[in-house]
Amino acid sequence: MQDLFQVSAFVWFTAATAVYVVVLTYNNLRASAQLARTSLLEREELRARTAEIMARIQSEQERTELSWNGFRKFEIAEKQPEADGSIFSFYLKPHDSRPLPPFRPGQFLTFRLHLPDETKPLIRCYSLSDSPKTDYYRVSIKxxxxxxxxxxxxxxxxxxxxxxxxxxxxxxDVKAPSGHFFLDTSVQTPIVLIGGGVGLTPVLSMLNAVVDSASKREVWFFLGVRNSIEHPMKEHLESLARENENLHLCICYSNPTENCVEGRDYQHGGHVGVDLMKERLKSNNYEFYFCGPPPMMNALDEQLKAWGVPDERINYEAFGPATVKRLKEPQEPGSAQQAFTVTFTKSEKSVAWDPEVGSLLDFAEDQGIAIDSGCRAGNCGTCLTAIQSGEVEYVGTPGEMPERGSCLVCLSVPKSDLKLDA
Ligand SMILES: Cc1cc2nc3c(=O)[nH]c(=O)nc-3n(C[C@H](O)[C@H](O)[C@H](O)COP(=O)(O)OP(=O)(O)OC[C@H]3O[C@@H](n4cnc5c(N)ncnc54)[C@H](O)[C@@H]3O)c2cc1C
Known part of the structure; x- marks a missing residue:
């Protein structure tokens, strides 16, 4: 009896030990598999991040190597009407046939135009409207x-x-691409791109760049136009939306004609606004990029802030001075409010600074003093003016900070009494 007890105790002990060993081994194996999986994931993530950084460095290098100073000759390779012909796209090829630097989608070109019957050249900026290409640039002009x-x-x-x-x-004559309003294509953050009328150009460049890079980042594209007659790039946008599941197109017609069909030509009757976005988007957790007429820009800026979108996720480009003026706040609001005197020495005019006017460029123009300007956003350098005495402060970030002793009047306000060579 005792033998039987001993044998069965031995069997139980052996079986329990075997089960324990099996469980332990299984757990160990599971843990090491998990570890291997984790480190594999980590390694993949690290590899992806390294590739991202390398791609960024490479395109930065190419940008620097292929860029140019001053103006370069470009030939119009094609001129193509968009929609009703109120917008034309111009395809520009470098006259020297050398490759083009990869611009950042959202940036613009600065043109020096020699108009018949005008002695002084005219400077104007136009956003690049396609994704970066090595052999041509495209601008679309209304x-x-x-x-x-x-x-x-x-x-x-x-x-x-x-x-x-x-x-x-x-x-x-064309300057190299520049501008601070651009999309970082190396990250996958969900984005909302909003264009009003011809203000679609920079956001279209961003959209095309996302699609061309085969990125699967979530993109919402809102376009506000009056109706199908004025609807630029209609077929292009529709075909992108058909071919890319990550792209959600929302065309808004503020004044549809009887030939415009909701659901076919447009998705919303009315203006682009944040109420519409609240209906369509899962949350406000997106990066927002917009460009359009001043009323649309101002409304969007206010509404997005009221919706709780942080300032750093609201990005916009102004095509005209009014929009820059209203949207940009001085960096140190107090200092620009003081009673300074601005003297324009060439014009022999001294005037008390009016902080309501906006920038020194607007102020000069209000006084009937002509200063050449281009982008009015601190990027093209056309309004660079010598400071004879005094100091200025910037109400935005210039593309390149000018040397001491001169300032970009489109983006600056006085910080003391000021004498300008204008
Ligand atoms: C960064 C940036 C990107 C841009 N991208 C684009 C783009 O992609 N596509 C695009 O189409 N535009 C774009 N623009 C706008 C573009 O640069 C020009 O401002 C626009 O084409 C108008 O320039 P213009 O010389 O044709 O008009 P201007 O000659 O400057 O005239 C402007 C307005 O003033 C009126 N005017 C004429 N004479 C007088 C007068 N005596 N008094 C009062 N008003 C008068 C004109 O009728 C017109 O309505 C961009 C601007 C910036 C700053």
Whole structure:
């Protein structure tokens, strides 16, 4: 009996030990497999991050190597009407046939135009409207009509020159791409791109760049136009939306005609606004990029902030001075409010600074003092003016900080009494 007890105790002990060993081994194996998986994931992540950084360094290097100073000659390789012909796209090839630097989607080109009957060249900026290519750039330009309340005035000089005079084969002077409004294509953050009218150009460049890079990042593209007659790049946008599941297109017509079909031509009747975004987006957790007419920009800026979108996720480009003026706050609001005197020495005029006006450029223009300007956003350098005495402060970040002794008047305000060589 005792033997039987001993044998069964031995069997139980052996079996329990075997089970323990099996469980222990299994757990160990599971733990090491887990570890291997984790480190594999970590290694993959590290590899992806390294590849990202390398790609960034490489494109930064290419940008620096292939970029140019001053103006370079470009030939119009193609001129193509968009929508009703109120916008024309210009495909520009470098006259020297050398490869082009990879610009950042959202940036713009600065043109120096020699208009017939004008002695001084005209400087204007136009956003690149396609993704970066090595052999051509594209800009899409809307012909600016006279103001509604002054139809007797001539239409926009540069935009009319592009539409009415420039043709395939013509040569243009162009500065290298620049600008701070661009998309970082090396990250995968979900984005909302919003264009109003011809303000679609920089955000279209961003969209095309995302699609061309085969990125699967979530993209919402809102476009506000009046109706299908004025709807630029319609087929292109529709085909991108069909082919890319990560792209959500929302075309808004503020004034649809009877031929416009909701669901086919457009997705929303009305303006682009944050109420619409609240209906369509899962949350406000996106990076927002927008460009359009001043009322749309101001409304979006206010509404996005009210929705709780942090400032650093709100990015915009202004095509005109009014928008820059209203949206940009001085960096140190107190200092720009003091009573300074601005003296324009060449014009022999001394005036008390009015902080309501915006920038020194706007202030000079209000005084009837003409200072050449281009982008009015501190990037093209056209409004660089010598400071004879005093100091300025910047109300935004210039593309390149000017040397001491001069300032970009489009983006600065006085910090003391000031004498400018203008
Ligand atoms: C960074 C940036 C990117 C841009 N990208 C684009 C883009 O992609 N596509 C695009 O189409 N535009 C773009 N623009 C706008 C573009 O640079 C020009 O501002 C636009 O084409 C108008 O220039 P213009 O010379 O044709 O008009 P201007 O000659 O400057 O005239 C502007 C307006 O003033 C009116 N006017 C004429 N004479 C008078 C007068 N005596 N008094 C009062 N008003 C008068 C004109 O009728 C017109 O309505 C961009 C601007 C910036 C800053």
């Amino acid at each position: 012909k600016v009509p006279p103001p509604r309340d002054k139809p007797e005035l001539p239409p926009g000089r540069s935009s009319s020159f592009f539409h009415d005079h420039l043709e395939k084969g013509d040569i243009l």
